[in-house]
Amino acid sequence: MDLSTLNQLTPDDAEEKFRGCCGTAWWARQMEACRPFQNTPQLHDTADAIFDEMAEGHWLEAFAAHPKIGDVDSLRMKFVGNKQWSAGEQAGISDADEDVLNELAAANDTYEQRFGYIFIICASGLSAAEMLDALRHRLRNDPATEAPLAAAEQRKITHLRLDKLLTDDQ
Numbered sequence: 136m137d138l139s140t141l142n143q144l145t146p147d148d149a150e151e152k153f154r155g156c157c158g159t160a161w162w163a164r165q166m167e168a169c170r171p172f173q174n175t176p177q178l179h180d181t182a183d184a185i186f187d188e189m190a191e192g193h194w195l196e197a198f199a200a201h202p203k204i205g206d207v208d209s210l211r212m213k214f215v216g217n218k219q220w221s222a223g224e225q226a227g228i229s230d231a232d233e234d235v236l237n238e239l240a241a242a243n244d245t246y247e248q249r250f251g252y253i254f255i256i257c258a259s260g261l262s263a264a265e266m267l268d269a270l271r272h273r274l275r276n277d278p279a280t281e282a283p284l285a286a287a288e289q290r291k292i293t294h295l296r297l298d299k300l301l302t303d304d305q
Contacts, residue, residue, distance in 0.1 A: 142171035156296035158200025257291035
């Protein structure tokens with residue numbers, strides 16, 4: 136899809152595409168309402184401006200739209216709209232040994248219990264061991280420190296997905 140095609144989608148179709156990039160209905164509606172975009176930098180700048188207005192509930196909705204890092208069952212079942220992107224973003228998991236995967240699962244559970252949402256990281260290009268190290272490091276944060284870090288990772292993921300949206304044959 137190119138930018139012109141994105142601009143010409145029906146409002147509902149555009150919202151669906153944007154929701155696959157971020158996972159929150161509010162952000163997707165705001166993005167749809169800002170069309171047409173003149174160029175890709177404007178698309179990204181608009182995404183950032185809307186991110187800056189997001190409330191905590193919107194961030195939590197976006198986080199919930201992700202599978203847990205390394206959770207293959209979640210990738211299969213729940214995330215149809217962006218399944219191909221989630222799987223590709225977590226490609227570093229595919230070569231991980233069983234011990235690392237088990238540690239990642241346990242740390243993910245601890246993180247979710249501590250913060251109330253799943254661990255969010257822009258996993259593109261990271262190995263499972265690197266993700267596990269980041270997860271362990273971020274578990275030391277207090278909730279007030281962690282929330283903006285998780286939001287920043289969501290922002291990175293969304294920008295990657297906006298670029299994928301414009302390059303994927305859809």
